[in-house]
Amino acid sequence: MALLSFLGAARQVTGSCYLIETHDKKLILLECGMQQGGNHNDNGDENGNRSPFTFNPEHLSAVVISHAHIDHSGLLPRLVAEGYRGPVYATDATSDLLEVMLMDAAHIQEKDTEWENRWRARRGKRAIAPIYVTSDAVRVLKQRRPVAYGECVQIVPGVELRFHDAGHIIGSAIVELTFKEPNNSTRKLVFSGDLGSTCSPLMRTPTVLKKADVVLMESTYGDRDHRCNEDTLDELADILQQAYKDGGNVMIPAFSVGRTQDILFHLGRFYQEGRLPQQVVFLDSPMAIRANQIYFNHHEQFDEEHLTMLRKRNISTLEDWLPIVRQTPSPDESMAINRIKSGAIIIAGSGMCNGGRIVHHFKHNLWRSDCHLVFTGFQARGTTGRAIVDGAESVKVLREQIVVRAKVHTLGGFSAHAGQSRLVQWASEFDTHPEIYLVHGEMEKMEILQGILEKKLGRPVQIPEHGDRIAI
Numbered sequence: 419m420a421l422l423s424f425l426g427a428a429r430q431v432t433g434s435c436y437l438i439e440t441h442d443k444k445l446i447l448l449e450c451g452m453q454q455g456g457n458h459n460d461n462g463d464e465n466g467n468r469s470p471f472t473f474n475p476e477h478l479s480a481v482v483i484s485h486a487h488i489d490h491s492g493l494l495p496r497l498v499a500e501g502y503r504g505p506v507y508a509t510d511a512t513s514d515l516l517e518v519m520l521m522d523a524a525h526i527q528e529k530d531t532e533w534e535n536r537w538r539a540r541r542g543k544r545a546i547a548p549i550y551v552t553s554d555a556v557r558v559l560k561q562r563r564p565v566a567y568g569e570c571v572q573i574v575p576g577v578e579l580r581f582h583d584a585g586h587i588i589g590s591a592i593v594e595l596t597f598k599e600p601n602n603s604t605r606k607l608v609f610s611g612d613l614g615s616t617c618s619p620l621m622r623t624p625t626v627l628k629k630a631d632v633v634l635m636e637s638t639y640g641d642r643d644h645r646c647n648e649d650t651l652d653e654l655a656d657i658l659q660q661a662y663k664d665g666g667n668v669m670i671p672a673f674s675v676g677r678t679q680d681i682l683f684h685l686g687r688f689y690q691e692g693r694l695p696q697q698v699v700f701l702d703s704p705m706a707i708r709a710n711q712i713y714f715n716h717h718e719q720f721d722e723e724h725l726t727m728l729r730k731r732n733i734s735t736l737e738d739w740l741p742i743v744r745q746t747p748s749p750d751e752s753m754a755i756n757r758i759k760s761g762a763i764i765i766a767g768s769g770m771c772n773g774g775r776i777v778h779h780f781k782h783n784l785w786r787s788d789c790h791l792v793f794t795g796f797q798a799r800g801t802t803g804r805a806i807v808d809g810a811e812s813v814k815v816l817r818e819q820i821v822v823r824a825k826v827h828t829l830g831g832f833s834a835h836a837g838q839s840r841l842v843q844w845a846s847e848f849d850t851h852p853e854i855y856l857v858h859g860e861m862e863k864m865e866i867l868q869g870i871l872e873k874k875l876g877r878p879v880q881i882p883e884h885g886d887r888i889a890i
């Protein structure tokens with residue numbers, strides 16, 4: 419029988435990573451995510467992203483990635499830097515997005531290390547090397563093996579992989595692995611990946627599966643159903659109306675791939691309905707611009723209702739949907755936005771405002787009481803975004819203390835993760851009474867979900883710890 423070890427995203431939300439050993443000792447890595455958030459320790463290690471793998475990457479036979487978010491894919495370049503030369507299986511859209519995500523992540527690694535080492539040099543500390551560099555990311559891209567939803571591929575002898583739409587971001591997948599045992603029986607593992615929510619209008623409902631022996635399910639919002647309905651959208655529309663009356667600009671920190679596309683979709687809808695008074699929407703994020711292209715390249719994966727609507731109106735680019743959008747990939751185009759004092763919506767990275775182009779827009783807009791700042795995602799402790807949400811009177815931006823006078827709004831409903839009811843529903847659909855293991859969540863939230871599931875299903879639900887090993 420195959421064994422599965424929980425190496426990441428056990429009782430936490432980042433660093434997704436599971437190692438599977440088949441009955442004939444072949445190793446498959448399911449996910450290779452980066453830990454996110456937290457502080458650097460003295461070795462420059464951010465939450466263990468530098469700690470040695472507990473397996474030898476050279477000994478792996480296959481790697482499977484559920485979707486392109488960095489907490490699921492971000493350590494792939496380190497895996498190849500340490501000797502992995504085999505295939506990286508992901509859906510076609512995820513394979514495309516990996517290029518955007520991993521090249522960006524490698525660039526950030528290189529830049530961050532450069533800064534860190536300058537700081538270290540001044541304190542007489544030894545320099546550190548980046549976790550990985552661009553050439554490692556390039557190498558991963560050559561090892562990609564795109565697989566369409568529903569297609570069945572043998573990834574090692576006796577193990578078949580099939581991806582199903584998880585409805586979270588474009589290309590996101592539920593992973594189904596079928597293991598042929600020596601006695602010719604089969605065992606089925608289903609890993610939910612990140613399951614989508616009702617807040618992502620372009621994404622389909624997560625695929626319902628009926629058969630599994632073991633299920634690993636994410637539990638990010640295991641404790642509640644987040645608000646995502648017309649009220650949230652009306653709130654956003656009202657903020658934009660008010661901002662227009664106030665005469666300044668609106669800043670929206672751009673979140674990871676997925677959220678930004680959702681927001682752009684809603685802005686386009688407001689525009690179509692005559693509810694968007696602003697004259698221009700700047701998409702000032704090279705990563706979001708490239709991700710949009712990938713979304714449109716794979717538009718056949720959009721949900722039926724919106725796909726039909728886009729086809730009917732002959733919409734095949736972002737500009738067709740939101741004619742007032744201006745995409746500004748180059749630094750010069752980005753800087754030109756600084757001259758615009760009113761009537762603009764500026765979407766720029768990073769989502770938690772710890773760097774990226776948004777901080778330049780802070781310098782020009784945050785201190786102005788006629789401007790607005792709209793957060794559409796969670797702000798982690800220690801980030802500039804969190805300080806602003808918590809009511810800081812001023813924040814340090816680009817080595818300058820900037821007073822916060824802009825009106826700050828936090829819209830809670832935009833998560834791309836399934837809420838509690840959807841998780842419970844998805845887990846209840848299996849006909850085969852699989853063992854259920856909750857992953858990718860914070861402990862308190864997982865315990866709430868565990869309680870509800872156990873009551874509904876009438877059998878125990880597990881919350882594995884880091885390092886636990888189970889039989890599939």
Ligand SMILES: [Zn+2]
Pocket residue numbers: 485487586612
């Ligand atoms: Zn995700």
